[in-house]
Amino acid sequence: MVGVLIGLRGTLLRRSFSGTQGFALGFGALCGLTGAAGMFWHAVRYDVAHSGDLLALALAGTLVGWLVGPVVGGGDPGIRGEHLALLPVRRGRLVLGLLGAALVGVGPLTTLVGLAALVAYGARLGPAAALVGVPGAILLTVLLVVLARVVVTALGVVLGGRIRAVLAALPWAVLTAAMAQCWVVFLALGGGTNPLGAGVPASVARVLRILPSGWPLVAVEAAGRGAGLPAVGALAGLAGLIVVAVLGWAGLLDRPATAPVTHLRRRLPLSRPARTGGSAFGAVVRKELRTWWRDLVRIHYLGFALTYGLVFVSMPLLVGLSDLLPLAGLVAATMLVSCSAHLYSSDGTGLWLTLMVPGAERADVRGRQVAWLLHAAPVAVLFTLAGLVGAVHWWTLPWVTALLPVVLGGGAGLIVLVSVLVPVRMADPHRRGGNPGSDGGPIGGLIWLTLGLLAVVSAPTTALLWYGVRAGSPTLLWSATPVGVASGVLLAWGLGRLAHRRLARRGPELLARLGQA
Amino acid sequence: MTTNDDQPAALRLAGLTKSFGDTVAVDHVDLTVPAGSFFGLVGPNGAGKTTSLAMAVGLLRPDAGRAEIFGVDVWRDPVEAKRQVGVLPDGLAFPERLTGRELLGYLGRLRGMPADLLADRVDELLRVLDLERADRTLVLGYSAGMRKKIGLAAALLHAPRLLVLDEPFEAVDPVSAATIRAILRRFVAAGGSVILSSHVMTLVEQVCDHVGVLHRGRVAAVGPLDTVRGTRSLEDTFVELVGAPGPSGTELSWLAS
Numbered sequence: 001m002v003g004v005l006i007g008l009r010g011t012l013l014r015r016s017f018s019g020t021q022g023f024a025l026g027f028g029a030l031c032g033l034t035g036a037a038g039m040f041w042h043a044v045r046y047d048v049a050h051s052g053d054l055l056a057l058a059l060a061g062t063l064v065g066w067l068v069g070p071v072v073g074g075g076d077p078g079i080r081g082e083h084l085a086l087l088p089v090r091r092g093r094l095v096l097g098l099l100g101a102a103l104v105g106v107g108p109l110t111t112l113v114g115l116a117a118l119v120a121y122g123a124r125l126g127p128a129a130a131l132v133g134v135p136g137a138i139l140l141t142v143l144l145v146v147l148a149r150v151v152v153t154a155l156g157v158v159l160g161g162r163i164r165a166v167l168a169a170l171p172w173a174v175l176t177a178a179m180a181q182c183w184v185v186f187l188a189l190g191g192g193t194n195p196l197g198a199g200v201p202a203s204v205a206r207v208l209r210i211l212p213s214g215w216p217l218v219a220v221e222a223a224g225r226g227a228g229l230p231a232v233g234a235l236a237g238l239a240g241l242i243v244v245a246v247l248g249w250a251g252l253l254d255r256p257a258t259a260p261v262t263h264l265r266r267r268l269p270l271s272r273p274a275r276t277g278g279s280a281f282g283a284v285v286r287k288e289l290r291t292w293w294r295d296l297v298r299i300h301y302l303g304f305a306l307t308y309g310l311v312f313v314s315m316p317l318l319v320g321l322s323d324l325l326p327l328a329g330l331v332a333a334t335m336l337v338s339c340s341a342h343l344y345s346s347d348g349t350g351l352w353l354t355l356m357v358p359g360a361e362r363a364d365v366r367g368r369q370v371a372w373l374l375h376a377a378p379v380a381v382l383f384t385l386a387g388l389v390g391a392v393h394w395w396t397l398p399w400v401t402a403l404l405p406v407v408l409g410g411g412a413g414l415i416v417l418v419s420v421l422v423p424v425r426m427a428d429p430h431r432r433g434g435n436p437g438s439d440g441g442p443i444g445g446l447i448w449l450t451l452g453l454l455a456v457v458s459a460p461t462t463a464l465l466w467y468g469v470r471a472g473s474p475t476l477l478w479s480a481t482p483v484g485v486a487s488g489v490l491l492a493w494g495l496g497r498l499a500h501r502r503l504a505r506r507g508p509e510l511l512a513r514l515g516q517a
Numbered sequence: 518m519t520t521n522d523d524q525p526a527a528l529r530l531a532g533l534t535k536s537f538g539d540t541v542a543v544d545h546v547d548l549t550v551p552a553g554s555f556f557g558l559v560g561p562n563g564a565g566k567t568t569s570l571a572m573a574v575g576l577l578r579p580d581a582g583r584a585e586i587f588g589v590d591v592w593r594d595p596v597e598a599k600r601q602v603g604v605l606p607d608g609l610a611f612p613e614r615l616t617g618r619e620l621l622g623y624l625g626r627l628r629g630m631p632a633d634l635l636a637d638r639v640d641e642l643l644r645v646l647d648l649e650r651a652d653r654t655l656v657l658g659y660s661a662g663m664r665k666k667i668g669l670a671a672a673l674l675h676a677p678r679l680l681v682l683d684e685p686f687e688a689v690d691p692v693s694a695a696t697i698r699a700i701l702r703r704f705v706a707a708g709g710s711v712i713l714s715s716h717v718m719t720l721v722e723q724v725c726d727h728v729g730v731l732h733r734g735r736v737a738a739v740g741p742l743d744t745v746r747g748t749r750s751l752e753d754t755f756v757e758l759v760g761a762p763g764p765s766g767t768e769l770s771w772l773a774s
């Protein structure tokens with residue numbers, strides 16, 4: 001059973017080394033190996049104590065990555081428990097088989113390569129420490145893979161309504177935002193803002209070793225000191241955690257995943273087509289607004305983006321800095337852009353209806369843009385105003401008034417253009433459940449791509465602001481606002497135009513690629 | 518195969534070809550659906566029916582060949598061609614998070630239909646196809662048969678001259694199937710043209726007046742139903758054309774032994 005599933009996973013993996021999916025896999029592997037190289041570098045670059053602390057930090061980062069990764073997509077193990085529901089095998093063997101299959105993949109492999117830095121670090125402490133690094137790396141890899149599976153399965157059980165979809169996004173948003181703002185924690189605890197140079201504060205170093213991700217490091221360091229018992233204890237603890245996580249996973253597999261929203265509680269007043277008419281554009285806007293409010297995965301991403309924005313700007317309050325608060329809307333809007341660049345992929349082959357209506361491509365693209373703006377803009381403006389009122393930092397005002405229009409306008413352009421140009425592999429909506437962990441598709445790469453493009457299109461405005469600050473010129477600083485507004489409008493119009501012309505010209509090709517998922 | 522009057526054919530495929538990698542899915546298919554005819558496209562699984570129909574309506578770009586709807590080239594003038602056709606593809610998604618009523622309303626407005634006309638047609642289609650009770654169910658929650666019916670309603674909504682239906686009766690219950698058959702017959706009697714694909718021979722014999730047999734991406738036979746089947750049943754003709762070996766009775770002897 002276990003061998004069969006591992007073999008099956010291997011076959012599926014081999015088949016996926018082509019096309020967009022192969023590209024995504026290759027890109028993921030490259031990122032993973034770069035991270036691994038960085039981990040090795042830090043493990044050997046500094047003096048032993050400093051390296052150990054940095055390694056603990058990197059291990060914690062890896063843990064967060066494995067916990068959050070599946071939530072933002074790409075966690076599809078290829079083989080799902082429900083596919084095997086009818087097989088007459090005992091639960092224990094089924095779980096072991098699924099675990100074995102989950103261990104085969106680019107993610108686990110690059111993680112293992114990175115965690116081998118434990119061995120390199122151990123080698124600096126002595127042969128025994130290096131030796132302990134081997135089981136440490138392997139056990140932690142297994143634990144991370146199991147935890148990711150637990151997260152995905154739990155999400156499927158939890159996501160059963162709009163509120164719960166938002167709530168389920170909270171932990172991940174808090175975790176990633178806190179990770180991005182970890183300098184605040186260091187500063188609050190008396191360290192420097194740059195852990196690479198100044199080192200990790202002692203208290204943080206201790207916490208990082210208390211986290212399960214730090215246990216293999218504890219084992220390696222204990223072995224280096226010649227303390228056999230703590231070393232064995234830490235490794236045994238890891239093994240114990242794996243057992244607990246596997247048991248938890250098995251328990252979750254028994255509970256059926258909640259079905260996506262398929263019924264409306266009440267009949268909506270708009271259910272009947274209005275007799276007052278309406279344009280094609282209006283029809284798309286209405287359809288998209290409804291989809292935004294009924295698609296749990298979209299709501300989940302919405303919750304993620306907004307929470308991320310709030311936590312990102314609030315974290316510095318811990319060290320008495322309220323300067324970022326007025327940027328809440330900006331950060332939330334940026335995250336929302338990055339989480340929305342797969343509109344056509346998430347609709348799947350539903351594109352055929354648009355293609356069969358003569359000349360509907362333009363209305364479709366424009367309608368999607370406006371529906372997105374109707375969500376993003378009010379929230380971003382509200383967050384910004386709240387932030388400004390909450391902490392009156394006038395220096396942020398020109399930044400907000402210049403950058404928010406670019407991010408919203410440029411974002412409205414980018415999400416449709418990227419959606420049309422870079423389809424990602426996602427199951428059709430009627431063939432998937434409501435779980436972004438297993439259905440969300442590999443949008444991790446899209447998120448980074450969109451963030452990068454957003455930085456590019458807002459570069460002129462940012463440059464103006466930058467030079468304004470450097471030259472101490474209010475005129476220059478404030479001139480960024482009209483530039484920001486103009487480029488936002490221009491980008492929304494221009495990128496949207498590129499998108500609908502591309503859709504009109506190559507619509508069937510896009511449909512074919514969406515249909516291959 | 519030509520039409521017997523001056524009207525151009527409802528659908529004409531000429532040399533239509535499509536390969537996926539090394540597999541030739543559709544190999545120089547020539548097919549004419551005369552205006553006013555009820556055309557059945559049959560063939561075994563994987564014969565190229567779905568691929569041919571997708572290329573015929575502009576959803577899949579052919580490697581070679583032409584597709585014309587009432588004389589308008591689908592790939593050169595897609596806007597004009599698509600005005601005249603209603604399509605029901607097999608297994609594709611809809612805007613899943615709309616109710617059936619919302620879906621039809623959306624589609625009608627997308628096509629620029631006048632609001633009053635649209636509202637009346639949506640009401641009538643939902644009633645006739647027995648989808649009214651699912652007023653609060655999103656299409657996502659529809660059964661396979663209901664998906665076919667809402668797809669058919671979407672294809673009929675703008676009163677096209679040609680209907681291209683891929684497996685319209687699959688998973689549809691007998692009562693609904695009878696309703697759909699009646700709707701399609703009435704549509705043809707009023708001058709409309711239909712091409713549908715199916716692998717249920719008896720159904721094709723019941724409703725179609727023309728038939729085409731696809732096998733391994735090629736047209737094995739095409740013409741008026743009686744010409745193609747001769748004195749035999751369509752099923753016998755079909756089995757002979759596609760050359761399937763009959764069961765010998767010795768297979769699967771281990772089953773239930």
